[in-house]
Amino acid sequence: MDRFEQNYWGLFADFLEGFKEWTYNGHPLAFGIHFYSLLKDRVDLERNLLHPSYIKTGRGGQKVVDAYLPDYEWKNTKGKVVFYDKLLRIPSSVYPVLVPLSESILLKSDVTNIRSTPVQGMEMVGLIGNKANGEESVRKVEKSFSAIATRFHSHPLFGKKNVHTQVKKQISKYMKYLNAAEHFFEKTEVSLLIMGETNSLDTRSLAMTARKKGIPTICLQHGAIVSSFGYLPKIAIYQGVYGLYEQAFYQSAGVDARYLPIIGHPRFDGITSNQHMNPSLFYKQTQTDRKRKRLLIVDHHTDKSKNLKIIDGLLKKVPETELILKIQKGSQAYNHYAKHPRVHIVTRMNLEDLLSYSDAVISYESTVVLEALLAGKRTFVWKLNQAGLTDYFSKLPVERYIDVGELVDDVVTYINEGKQTHVPTEEVRKSFYIPERSSSTLLLKALIQNIRSKAD
Structure with a gap:
């Protein structure tokens, strides 16, 4: 405190x-x-x-x-x-x-x-x-x-x-x-x-x-x-x-x-269950290419500036990667991406389905980070700048960034390596959630x- x-x-x-x-x-x-x-x-x-x-x-x-x-x-x-x-x-x-x-x-x-x-x-x-x-x-x-x-x-x-x-x-x-x-x-x-x-x-x-x-x-x-x-x-x-x-x-x-x-x-x-959306339906609804890697960018925050910088940086540096934007409010801030072939804006789809078909997740410090880790996804987090924050995110196995430029560079490196990093979900659960086989x-x-x- x-x-x-x-x-x-x-x-x-x-x-x-x-x-x-x-x-x-x-x-x-x-x-x-x-x-x-x-x-x-x-x-x-x-x-x-x-x-x-x-x-x-x-x-x-x-x-x-x-x-x-x-x-x-x-x-x-x-x-x-x-x-x-x-x-x-x-x-x-x-x-x-x-x-x-x-x-x-x-x-x-x-x-x-x-x-x-x-x-x-x-x-x-x-x-x-x-x-x-x-x-x-x-x-x-x-x-x-x-x-x-x-x-x-x-x-x-x-x-x-x-x-x-x-x-x-x-x-x-x-x-x-x-x-x-x-x-x-x-x-x-x-x-x-x-x-x-x-x-x-x-x-x-x-x-x-x-x-x-x-x-x-x-x-x-x-x-x-x-x-x-x-x-x-x-x-x-x-x-x-x-x-x-x-x-x-x-x-x-x-x-x-x-x-x-x-x-x-x-x-x-539902995060760890196998009852997710049918692949064909997912690709149809998100209009994504199943042959490309997909980055899920979550925006439930009022500050849109960081995500806008992240999107611009990724579009330039990973041209073969698709970006899925899950937006809760303020979707008009992303209107100029509406027709971009590699940017896909979703507002109503379940997060569990989006996580199951994403290769990595980008989020601010929010509950989404825990959900992504429970789903076994590599997660990149931009830090909030306000008083009264807990030490919760400093203890999670995630990369946290003040400079979104550094975040973009690390995401690019991860995507270009072409291999998935194992996320220690069991370690996450030991301190931050119930055991894996518990309901x-x-x-x-x-x-x-x-x-x-x-x-x-």
Whole structure:
């Protein structure tokens, strides 16, 4: 944990302490604020968080957070397993393996515009619309916040009026989700809630309400821990993790290992399976030449400049190699490659299929790197430039680059050598994922059964 992270979590601890009296229907509202967003565009405060003289260092940690969380008492309840579909990323075919569909519910934020469930035979329910906020309650909560905030008029964060405005906008939405969650759990008997994250307003409200009602919760790890801000604090009772690295990460923050089951993620089970897209269909959909080598370039990041330089360099230096671009957002940045015969842009194809037909992978520091290594692919990674990053990628067996020119040169050398480098997937799994012959789906199923059996 670097200085920025230590000071950030110290500041968050100050927020929990300063606003511990700010509650709504038994819920501590300080947990309903997306705290990291309050620092956005506050360059002066970010600079302080990096400065050695800033005095918040060492004041964070899960134990500090736990002191402000409501007490949790496991209640004897028989009911359905609820999957909240936000960053959950469980393949539709996996749900009936985990729990009989008659005993499960797929909960979505809103089902207004959804005509059919993505999981045939599974009940689907919308969270929003269950219960609305009362304007009087919102005003009362906002007034309470303002009264407490006056104590911190000289604070570099809590004393700023624009921060107060952001908090009030967020808390109105959070109260809406709290009311909806309360109503949902009142009318639905639930034995277990499973989520993909707990850091957004809706997922946090569900996790906190379930905790209040004594309903056990599992949060799956939704991606590589590039930064701690998307994964701490732990709010769910059980935080599923990919491997030993993540378990140690949470333990170092003060989380008990008993609540950190190593289960991987069901969506990765397909990476090592042989059930990939038919070769003829793959080459037809990607319009690639099966006789040429293929480089997969993954772009799920907002910074397009590095990938543009990488593409230009590769087109010049490896003329017989095809480039497949997997783009999540901002595909217009690559419009001038749209008609290039060796550049193939894909947006909807499964990553597992793309990995299985690629000779190497180029990515920024993201979960894709782990997926590529699990698929046994040589991977070249360009480094992110931001504060608060973990040491995750420095421990993986990958080449990492600040200079994309060096990245291109190494990729060219690899391609021209004409031989595939063995990627030590077993070594990767020892620290970063479940063993090769293990199934994440079955590990999650066993965890679900174990938790539900305690309610019998």
